[in-house]
Amino acid sequence: MTSQRSTRQRDEIARVIGAAQGPLTTAEVHERAQTALPGLGIATVYRTLKLLTEQRRIHPVLLDGETLYEASGRGHHHHFICRGCGQVFTLHTCPVQLPAGGALPGGFVVDAHEVTLYGQCPTCAAQSGAAHTISN
Ligand SMILES: [Zn+2]
Ligand SMILES: [Zn+2]
Known part of the structure; x- marks a missing residue:
């Protein structure tokens, strides 16, 4: 493989x-990148995801025991x-309400949180x- 080709694959996978509207599984990245890169192999996707993670252009997210990837630098979400x-x-809205100073009963001082929401898109x-209820 020429380095030109691998640069193109890397850039397309990062793109x-x-x-994406949210983090993607390796299979989803593979499927979407194939539009621009016909014949792209899954092994190349795995290798490229590892490389992009090392370069801090993307990072892995563990959700429901599965590893997904998202672009870095998205801020709190x-x-x-x-x-x-x-x-x-x-989602760029934060549903977590913490008391001022982040101190919880019992003396726990919170400085970060992770929340995964479940429901219907x-x-x-x-x-x-369900939208019927909202529109009423
Ligand atoms: Zn939050
Ligand atoms: Zn849905």
């Missing part, structure tokens, strides 16, 4: 991850997993009729 379609979305909510 696919950057353009949370993930939303749709129980309908299984897609993972990145807008598309699935519309299909199941």
Whole structure:
């Protein structure tokens, strides 16, 4: 493989991850990158994800025991997993309310948190009729 080709693969895989609405599984990255890179092998995807992680352009996210990848530098955010379609979305709203100073009863001082939300994405909510409730 020429270095030119691997640079193109690396850039395309980074682009696919950057353009996604949430973190992607290795299989999803493989599927989406194939549009621009026909014949792309899964082994190349694994290798490239490792390299991009080392370069800190992306980072792994562990959700429900699966490793997904997202672009770095997105700031504070949370993930939303749709129980309908299984897609993972990145939410930039924070549902966590901590007391001023971050001190919880019992003397625990909180300086960070991770929360994963579960439910239905807008598309699935519309299909199941949950959106009907919202529009009323
Ligand atoms: Zn959904
Ligand atoms: Zn938060």
